[in-house]
Amino acid sequence: MAGPVATKTFKALSVLLAYPTAELAAAAPEIGAAIASEGVVAAEAGAGLAALLAELETADLYDLQERYVGLFDRTRKLSLHLFEHVHGESRDRGQALVDLAALYEKGGLAPATNELPDHLPLFLEYLATRPLDEARALLGDTGHILAALRERLEKRETPYAAVFSALLSIASGPATAIDDKSPDPAGTNDLAALDAAWEEAAVTFGPGASDGCPAERLGTRLRAAQRDMRATTA
Template sequence: MSNTLRALSVLLAYPTEGLREAVADIGSVLVDEGLVSARERADLWPLLAELRNDDLYDLQERYVELFDRSRSLTLNLFEHVHGESRDRGQAMVDLAALYERGGLTMTANELPDYLPLLLEYASTRPIGEARQLLTDIAPIVAALRERLVARGSTYAGVFGALLVLSGSANAEPVELAEPRDIDADWAEDPVAFGPEAAPGCSSDRTMSRIRAARRDARSEETNHV
């Protein structure tokens, strides 16, 4: 299960040129390890095709729109059940301690409940422990999959595969906060450049490139550690 979990973790990461180059290897892992059935793989192929063929900045914009600017789809799992309450803080402390006991070192800019990080940790554990971790988060994963399906997003396939790996393909989705209400909290004001810029001027591509530069810089720092 370890290679499959790593592959799914990578698919949920911010799109980079490195991810594009790894698409063929990811597809091979999903086939060779055989833990994801042909049906689930069929739901994943459209995402792999997009990552391989679409313009990188378009991929990054879509990712930001889904997971960074939409709180209802944030990949920080505890946000969906604890919000900003103290319960979330304690849950993250407990999860960070679990990672530490398992030998996973987090970087300063990572939150323990970030789904790709949790999957990376699960990929290092014995199969029974890994499956239990996936089972524990299955209700949240099921709810996120429903929301992604409703948006017509190809990322839904990753969440469907995670449910199958957890043995909880029919998990009842946890009741999350209403998307419209919590998304409004995260809405960003339009950005205009220059004294004569029109109100509401779109800057999504510019913001995506800035975010990309920051993420790539953080990734570079991590690689040199």
């Protein structure tokens, strides 16, 4: 028998990382209620989410959209594509994407989006379909990335940091942010660098794209990357 799930919570957190729209603003109270109903987000993190929800509900929509683009679309260090922070433009990213796509397919998730598999909102959609223990473990494998993103968002004093605090409160195991020494002052627009980094060879998804267990290989790859990054920044 499958264990408990946190479907509403993961779906709600996924939506909070989406591009702001009038529909998202109108749904803010419902999103907050969905997260509260399952009780898997720590109370402190939940308070931070309340501030973000209030801002999404009341702030000017164009200001919200401009801020979102400035944070997540034009700043490479805040990319919502998880493997951007692990593999950058290396060839390893292609295989990691294949593994993640295979994991989604095995779990019965058919993404209705053109986003790459490592897009965090899409990853959360997948976690919403899994037993909570499994979702916690998978989320824990990305903990070092989530912690780094939270720290960078906190430095910019944006309430979006609360989404990452919420995810870290759900994840299994402690997470230590990677100490990235490269300069990235707030407001830096490195869209050209981001575009260049994402110009990669096409990746084939689907049955037969990779051998072995994608979940196990994916977790091993992320944990190895975490150790490597810690070693280079020590």
